[in-house]
Amino acid sequence: MRTDxxxxxxxxxxxxVKPGSVTxxxxxxxxxxxxxxAIVMLSVLGPRHHFAVAITGFGMWVKIAYTxxxxxxxxxxxERAGRPGADMLxxxxxxxxxxxxxxxxxxxxxxxxxxxxxxxxxxxxxxxxAVLIVMVxxxxxxxxxxxxxxxxxxxxxxxxxxxxxxxxxxxxFVYAFHCLEDSAPFVAIWYTLGxxxxxxxxxxxxxxxxxW
Amino acid sequence: xxxxxxxxxxxxxAALAGDTQAYRLLLGGLTRNLRSYFARRLDNGAAExxxxxxxxxxxxxxxxxxxxxxxxxxxxGIARYKxxxxxxxxxxxxxxxxxxxxxxxxxxxxxxxxxxxxxTKLLDKLPxxxxxxxxxxxLDGVSIADAAMRTGLSESAVKVTVHRxxxxxxxxxxxxxxxx
Numbered sequence: 001m002r003t004d005x006x007x008x009x010x011x012x013x014x015x016x017v018k019p020g021s022v023t024x025x026x027x028x029x030x031x032x033x034x035x036x037x038a039i040v041m042l043s044v045l046g047p048r049h050h051f052a053v054a055i056t057g058f059g060m061w062v063k064i065a066y067t068x069x070x071x072x073x074x075x076x077x078x079e080r081a082g083r084p085g086a087d088m089l090x091x092x093x094x095x096x097x098x099x100x101x102x103x104x105x106x107x108x109x110x111x112x113x114x115x116x117x118x119x120x121x122x123x124x125x126x127x128x129x130a131v132l133i134v135m136v137x138x139x140x141x142x143x144x145x146x147x148x149x150x151x152x153x154x155x156x157x158x159x160x161x162x163x164x165x166x167x168x169x170x171x172x173f174v175y176a177f178h179c180l181e182d183s184a185p186f187v188a189i190w191y192t193l194g195x196x197x198x199x200x201x202x203x204x205x206x207x208x209x210x211x212w
Numbered sequence: 213x214x215x216x217x218x219x220x221x222x223x224x225x226a227a228l229a230g231d232t233q234a235y236r237l238l239l240g241g242l243t244r245n246l247r248s249y250f251a252r253r254l255d256n257g258a259a260e261x262x263x264x265x266x267x268x269x270x271x272x273x274x275x276x277x278x279x280x281x282x283x284x285x286x287x288x289g290i291a292r293y294k295x296x297x298x299x300x301x302x303x304x305x306x307x308x309x310x311x312x313x314x315x316x317x318x319x320x321x322x323x324x325x326x327x328x329x330x331x332t333k334l335l336d337k338l339p340x341x342x343x344x345x346x347x348x349x350x351l352d353g354v355s356i357a358d359a360a361m362r363t364g365l366s367e368s369a370v371k372v373t374v375h376r377x378x379x380x381x382x383x384x385x386x387x388x389x390x391x392x
Contacts (some may be wrong), residue, residue: 006264007239010271016230017275083276091375152273154293211297 022151026079029147033140033167037174041136045178059182062105066187067173068196074166075212078144081159082151088158095165099192106185123181126190132178133194134201139173141202145209153210160206161199168198216241216317221283228274239267242287249291249316258298266294288316334381342377349374 001009041047054060076091110120123129136195144163153159172191220241226234242284246266250259269290331351335343345363348354349370360367 001264003243003260003264003267006267007236010239010267011232011236013271014227014230014232014235014359017228021275024279083278083281083286084293085271085285085287100258128355151275152269152290152293154289 002142005008022079022082024153025147025150026075026082029143030075030170034145034170034174036139036143037136037171040139041174041178043134044135045175047177048180051177054182057084057182059184060176062102062182062184063176063191066098066102067169067176067191067195070095071166071169071173073098074162074169075110077162078148078159078166081153081155081162082148084152084154088162100183102188102192106183106188109184113131118184120183120188121189123183123186123190125179125181127187129175129179129181129186129190130197132192133168133172133175133191134197135171137167137194137198140170141167141198141205143167144202145206148206148210149212152212156206156208156210157203158206159210163206163210164202165195167202168195171195171198216245217282217284220287221302224274224277224283225279228277239270241265242270245287245316250295253295253317254298258302262294262298265297266291269294282316291316337381338377342373344373346371346377346381350378 048054073091073095077088080086080091081118106120109115110117141164144167145160148159148163172195175194178190181190220238223234223241224237243263246263247259250262250266253259253282254262270287273290277283335347338346341363345359348358348359356367356370360370363370365373
C-alpha cells in the first residue's frame with residue numbers, strides 16, 4: 001500500500017477520542033484486578049479472625065495506608081508508562097515518601113523500651129508473607145498488563161516494573177485483610193519484599209509480554 | 213522544531229476531536245519527518261515499511277497522547293519504539309543509538325529550506341559587494357585570507373566589513389533600518 005493511500009485510509013477511519021479514555025481504561029483494570037485479587041485472597045486464604053475488632057486497630061491502618069499509597073503511585077506510574085514521551089521520574093521519586101514513613105515508624109517501634117525484636121520483625125508469618133502477596137497480586141498484574149498493552153509503552157522493562165509495583169501494592173492491600181500481623185517492622189520488611197518481588201516479575205515479564 | 217511542535221500539536225488536538233482535514237495534514241507532515249528519520253537508520257524497503265507502521269501506531273494509539281506533554285516527544289517515542297522493533301525482528305543490531313526527539317524533527321528539509329530562504333531574503337538587503345563577502349565567509353566557509361585576496365581588500369578590512377554588515381542586519385531584525 002502506498003503511504004499516501006494509507007494516510008487517506010487512516011483519516012477516513014478517524015473518530016473522536018474522548019478525553020480521559022486512558023484513565024478510564026486503567027480504572028477498569030484497577031477494578032477488575034482488585035476484584036480478582038480479593039477473590040483469590042478470600043477463596044484461598046480467607047479473611048482474618050476478629051475482623052471487626054482489627055479494623056479499628058493502628059496496625060491494620062498502617063498496612064492499609066502504606067499499601068494504598070503505594071498502589072496509587074503505581075497507578076500513576078502505569079499511566080505515565082503507557083504514554084510515549086512521558087517520564088516516570090516524578091511518581092518514582094515519590095515512592096520514597098511512604099517507604100520513609102514506614103521505616104521511621106518501624107524504627108520507632110523497635111526503639112521503644114521492652115520491644116520484642118523477634119516478634120516485631122518476624123511475627124507469625126514472615127516466611128510466607130511475601131510469597132502470598134505475590135500470589136494475591138498475580139491477577140492484578142495480569143489486569144495491569146492487559147491495560148498497558150492497549151496503551152503504548154515504549155520502555156517495556158520499566159513499564160512492566162510500574163505494572164508490577166501497582167499490582168504488588170494492590171495485592172498487599174488485599175492481603176492485609178487476611179494477615180494477622182500488626183507491627184510496622186513486619187510491614188516495612190515483608191510487605192515491601194512482596195511488592196518488590198511483584199515489581200521484579202513485572203519488569204522481567206514486561207520485556208516480552210508488553211510488546212505491541 | 214518549535215514551529216513544528218506548535219503546528220503539529222494544534223493539528224493533533226483537532227484530530228482528537230475528529231477533524232479529518234487536520235489529521236491528514238498532520239500525518240502528511242509527520243511522514244516527511246519519519247521518512248528522513250528511518251532512511252538514515254534502515255534499508256530502503258524497511259524504511260518505508262517502518263514509516264507506515266509508525267503511522268498506523270500513531271493512529272491506533274492516539275488516545276495515549278497527553279495534551280499537557282510535547283507532541284513531538286510523543287511521536288518520537290513511537291518512532292523509536294518501531295525502530296527498535298524493526299532491529300529486533302531483523303536481529304541486525306542489539307542496541308539502538310541514544311538519540312533525541314531532535315533527531316526526528318531537527319533536520320527537517322522543509323525547515324531548512326525556510327531558514328535558508330529567510331537568510332537569503334535578509335542578505336538581499338545588503339549592497340552587492342558586502343552581500344558577497346558575508347555569503348562567502350559566513351555561509352560558504354571561505355577563509356578571510358582568500359576573500360581578501362579576491363576582493364583586493366586587506367584582511368582586517370574584510371573582517372570589519374563583514375562585522376559591520378552583520379551588525380546592520382541584526383539591527384534590521386530588531387526593527388531598525390537595514391539599508392543604511
